[in-house]
Amino acid sequence: MTRNFTPEQHLAEVLASFDGSTDDRLAEVSRAAVRHLHAFAAEVGLSREEWFAGIQFLTAVGQMCDDVRQEFILLSDTLGVSMLVEMLDQDGSDGTTEPTVFGPFHVDGAPPRENGDSIIETELGGDPLVVEGAVRDLDGAPIAGATVDVWQTAANGLYDVQDADQAPMNCRGVFTTDRDGRYAFRTVRPVDYTIPDDGPVGAWLGAVGRHPWRPAHIHLVAAADGFVPITTHLFDATSEYLGSDAVFGVRESLAVDVASGSARFDVVLDRS
Ligand code: BEZ
Ligand code: FE
Secondary structure, eight states: OOOOOOHHHHHHHHHHTTTTOSOHHHHHHHHHHHHHHHHHHHHHTOOHHHHHHHHHHHHHHHHTOOSSOOHHHHHHHHTTHHHHHHHHHTOOOTTSOOOOOOOSOOOTTOOBOOTTOBOOSSOOOOOEEEEEEEEEETTSOBOTTOEEEEEOOOTTSOOGGGOTTSOTTTTEEEEEOOTTSEEEEEEEOOOOEEOOOSSHHHHHHHHTTOOOEEOOEEEEEEEOTTBOOEEEEEEETTOTTTTSOTTOOOOGGGEEOOTTSEEEOOEEEOBO
16 A cells, blocks of 8 residues: 655644634644644654653653742753743843843742842851842933842752741842932852752753753842833853853853952843
8 A cells, every 4th residue: 555645744634723723823833833843753753762752751840840849941941942932022122131031939929128138038158249230221211119029049059949948038039229220139149059950851961961050140030110021130250150051041241240249230121
């Protein structure tokens, strides 16, 4: 019997199956996902065993997830997809602060703190650091009343939510800019740390010869009424991992001097 049904005809049949969708965007995204998945399988000549191994990997990723561990976000981050989506979604005007990944360790409801306050609730050592900056618009005018939500690991390289020895909300706080658009806080110098690598994503990174390190950084989300919020980091300009971040989040413009014990990080927001 002649086998004359081609992969192209097969793809066309699958794509046509979305024609009855009443959700145009969902159909568009589904068709594109199918097109790229079929092209991927065809490009590498995927065997049945390999496809099954991939399904087992994704099953293990799902089984690793709970309220505090989101292995799928780690997978998206380490594939570079999270950063790509940030670039597409936070596609601000030239001159605005560059965005980077949100990551899985933000906590809603971090305590509001006064400018100049410390975000340390549990003393775990580390080099003292003062971070100061201003939030401005594209014309350089200060934005008063902007919020700057910051979070980072303690000196042991762990976030409070990963470490029973840290008080909840350690190394977190929400600051509000003063009339000159300025914010300031005291903390410890951030350290290089590994993303959680004891699950299937860590095993895959090891198998493909990649490391799980992120360069030392502090997360910030700056927001103000009438402006597009920005999710970003400030990075330690001396980190040895700046060129090989496990989640591809580094941008040169975000690397600042923290070694001197004081860091300056200004944020520029675009009007919404
Ligand atoms: C973080 O910077 O907190 C982070 C980002 C991506 C994956 C894991 C952690
Ligand atoms: Fe982080």
